[in-house]
Amino acid sequence: MSDEPDVDAPSPRGAATLDEVARLAGVSRATASRAINGGSRVSERARVAVDDAVRRLGYTPNLAARSLVTRRTGSVALVVPEPDERVFSDPFFARTLHVVTRVLSERDLQVVLLIAGPGEQEERMLRYLRNRHSDGAIVVSHHRRDSFADQLVSLGLPASFIGRPWRHDDEVSWVDTDNVAGGREAARLLQERGCRRIATIAGPADMTAGVDRLEGWRQAMADAGHADDAVARGDFTIEGGEAACKQLLAEHPDVDGIAVASDLMALGALRVLSAAGRRVPDDVAVTGYDDLGVAERSDPPLTTLSNPISEMAAEAARLLLAQLEGGSAAPRRVVFAPTLVRRASA
Amino acid sequence: MSDEPDVDAPSPRGAATLDEVARLAGVSRATASRAINGGSRVSERARVAVDDAVRRLGYTPNLAARSLVTRRTGSVALVVPEPDERVFSDPFFARTLHVVTRVLSERDLQVVLLIAGPGEQEERMLRYLRNRHSDGAIVVSHHRRDSFADQLVSLGLPASFIGRPWRHDDEVSWVDTDNVAGGREAARLLQERGCRRIATIAGPADMTAGVDRLEGWRQAMADAGHADDAVARGDFTIEGGEAACKQLLAEHPDVDGIAVASDLMALGALRVLSAAGRRVPDDVAVTGYDDLGVAERSDPPLTTLSNPISEMAAEAARLLLAQLEGGSAAPRRVVFAPTLVRRASA
DNA sequence: CTGAAAGCGCTTACAG
């Protein structure tokens, strides 16, 4: 009869609020809140009434309001400081996302993928983290230039790294494989098979995996009294491997063994070697690194170092959970061993 | 001198608050807030003082608090109801993410990728959206079984679809290509090139792109008085294309033309045909669909229908922005035309 | 088990 809105009715536009639920259920806001969140210290009668009201109103808690007081968001960011093309072309990331999602699902956490190349995108991503959109972050492929480790440490945001961070490696939790050992093993394998002129296609100098694998290779070369000057760099992509292999062939035509720091780059190297008429492994033996499926399907199949990527990702997720749940757990590091997988290429 | 904490000092733990910024700058919270958000109606003097205080305290606004009142989060979800393996193996998604991110970046929106196969993951994703973690959603590869269109409509969450939704197609904004026309064109091309027994490898029956392309193919076959019984289904993956092609060859050994509903499936078909000793296009002509880069690199390169994926993704982002900014803009649909790209396979 | 009250940290009319 009146033009005034009915104050007691649920708000016509917008989502229902806890207040409305409580009113409909005939309890206080506090009790409604308890009933909705687990229901400890709530009578059966109240719980049922609240559940019913929730259903009838289609109530969903306002996350912003809840976060404001609980300081939790229920989501975790998987941070990938790489251009999206690379993220989508390297199976490493798919596997990582898959496993991380599985582990965090058990705690009912939503995984949110943040992909950003350098520059403005990275700034926005940091702001996202700084604003606490997520309860924590797992950083997966970080570079010397990016400041994620610095930022996360100073933010105090729970975080874990997959791959040893450049700085603060004793202030954040991380998992990695022993890349120095892996680099060494690759070089030794080539030595043992009788290669006289062993080169390497190393990973990016701004990633610890790149640097560490190269370091291992150098150690083994030095130990065996071999020259360690046949070094080219790639960016962990097929194209990068192609370019590096061409360069190697041009500068060191006598090369008869190449330790490549990733399977994808090794694939590129195989292409170039094939185009150059060099047989693998007879003329040039090749080792890869990662063992991510592509290694089995290449021609010839790659002898490579297998990283337990699923285990690493799962462990990184667990390290994060420990911080999320255990309060201020001390940073931990977990290092896995790579294992040599012999196939046909070396 | 006292054990009591100094009440006027910035809170020792946790982030600085607007209150502290205001106090340090010597202004009210309201003025500090205005200075931080754009700075209209703020004196130069106040602005400088606030900026300075922000810097000195390392202040970051609490997003939950801000969202609670503005009802904005500053982020947008790219929703992909697919298992992660598929997302990472199909270049379509990489391209889409790339373009969407670029367009939304201009409005300073963070794109958050939500990937979830059916089941529990999907539930969690819906809850994420329902809780308004994001200001809007772009849904990219949706299936009949998933209820994203229903849910988003009833949520009232600003959204746009890439690919015509199954239901509510007049209640949400969407972009698509004219898949019926594309299916028709593929069939006609094969007819014109003289194929007598034309088959198709259709996409999933639970995706509109699959259904529409098949429908177009059937129309053209009917128009030409050809039989339309040689139909196999795939799931838009290479493996799916292989299986479907094998089936086709077994059931219709006389097939001499195949319209395949995606490039990835066409790749699988090429493999199977090659293994079966059928020359392409001489024995069997093959068309793909999408033109996503793999089409150029296949052997032989694929004749295919090119979808303007970047334009579609950009348009979808713009449709979402229109809703975000224009209030309750009416839902809009934008349909692009596919264009035939002739290469060697047909 | 329950409710009144305080408070999370911000923005935004409103009045000056």
Added chain:
DNA sequence: CTGAAAGCGCTTACAG
């Protein structure tokens, strides 16, 4: 241009 005040929607001691 500025500040006091209200309010966004929740959770959580606290007292009963």
